[in-house]
Amino acid sequence: MLLPGRHLLGIEGLNPAVINSLLDLAESYALLNRSGKTRRDVLRSKTLINLFFEDSTRTRTSFELAGKRLGADVINMPVSTSSVSKGETLLDTAATLNAMNCDILVVRHKSSGAPALLAQKVDAAVINAGDGMHEHPTQALLDALTIRRHRGRLEGLIVVICGDIAHSRVARSNFLLLTSMGCHVRVIGPPTLIPAGIEQFGVTVYHDMRPALEGADVVMALRLQTERMIVDQTGGGLIPSAREYFTYFGLDPAKLSYAKPDVLVMHPGPMNRGVEIASQVADDSAHSVIREQVEMGVAVRMAVLDTLAQRAFGNV
Numbered sequence: 001m002l003l004p005g006r007h008l009l010g011i012e013g014l015n016p017a018v019i020n021s022l023l024d025l026a027e028s029y030a031l032l033n034r035s036g037k038t039r040r041d042v043l044r045s046k047t048l049i050n051l052f053f054e055d056s057t058r059t060r061t062s063f064e065l066a067g068k069r070l071g072a073d074v075i076n077m078p079v080s081t082s083s084v085s086k087g088e089t090l091l092d093t094a095a096t097l098n099a100m101n102c103d104i105l106v107v108r109h110k111s112s113g114a115p116a117l118l119a120q121k122v123d124a125a126v127i128n129a130g131d132g133m134h135e136h137p138t139q140a141l142l143d144a145l146t147i148r149r150h151r152g153r154l155e156g157l158i159v160v161i162c163g164d165i166a167h168s169r170v171a172r173s174n175f176l177l178l179t180s181m182g183c184h185v186r187v188i189g190p191p192t193l194i195p196a197g198i199e200q201f202g203v204t205v206y207h208d209m210r211p212a213l214e215g216a217d218v219v220m221a222l223r224l225q226t227e228r229m230i231v232d233q234t235g236g237g238l239i240p241s242a243r244e245y246f247t248y249f250g251l252d253p254a255k256l257s258y259a260k261p262d263v264l265v266m267h268p269g270p271m272n273r274g275v276e277i278a279s280q281v282a283d284d285s286a287h288s289v290i291r292e293q294v295e296m297g298v299a300v301r302m303a304v305l306d307t308l309a310q311r312a313f314g315n316v
């Protein structure tokens with residue numbers, strides 16, 4: 001199954017058949033990765049450039065691994081020491097890389113829509129690796145793959161997404177993917193961190209952890225994205241303090257007990273332990289699949305690159 005376009009800019013626009021096809025392919029790459037048979041030549045003689053204007057550990061490293069395992073030449077462009085620091089614009093930077101005949105640009109940027117803008121200007125296939133508060137499509141795909149591996153399906157599951165919904169591209173991509181695959185998605189957080197009109201995504205809003213978590217199959221904790229929060233002129237923030245936030249919304253063993261006994265605990269990372277999640281919960285292998293999410297990130301990015309190569313390059 002091909003992607004609807006040359007690029008992967010978001011979950012928006014992907015139908016359930018395409019999503020299932022990506023997850024099936026990612027599952028086969030996950031098995032190959034575990035067996036140690038990691039080398040493929042799907043992207044032989046192709047160049048992939050990681051262009052990250054925001055920090056990353058998981059996404060950038062897994063795109064690098066995925067690209068190399070598929071045979072691509074992978075370049076991590078160090079934005080902080082590039083000519084961006086001399087004032088070169090995003091578009092000029094992308095045009096420069098495009099002139100070097102790069103085939104795939106993996107882009108992370110603080111501005112929502114930056115990858116979509118680049119996709120209109122370059123010949124390379126563009127993958128959105130997280131843009132502002134908009135989307136993080138490969139994160140949602142790896143989350144879905146992780147859930148599917150444990151539950152065997154997505155349809156009908158109750159998935160609770162906790163915390164800073166307002167600033168989270170992970171939440172947005174997950175709403176789009178999980179609701180389209182038949183999950184019941186609940187969001188929970190303080191009113192200041194739940195954007196108005198969020199119900200249009202087909203999710204149910206809660207402000208109290210107990211009813212939100214009751215009957216949950218999956219609980220996903222999100223980081224407070226303080227770098228995206230606008231503090232008012234008096235220095236007032238969106239939460240009174242990290243300690244108070246943890247008391248009411250932090251995922252700890254007591255709150256987790258409201259969910260189903262076999263609930264899965266997820267977090268996209270990076271985690272702030274003691275703020276949105278307790279170490280006891282994050283490290284409890286009976287429930288936590290946080291490390292597996294990271295592992296599935298490589299498999300999902302291999303599947304995305306492979307599928308995109310079929311569309312963009314046809315012959316490979």
Ligand code: CP
Pocket residue numbers: 055056057058059060130139268269270
């Ligand atoms: N989940 C995620 O995007 O992590 P990184 O910021 O480390 O890439």
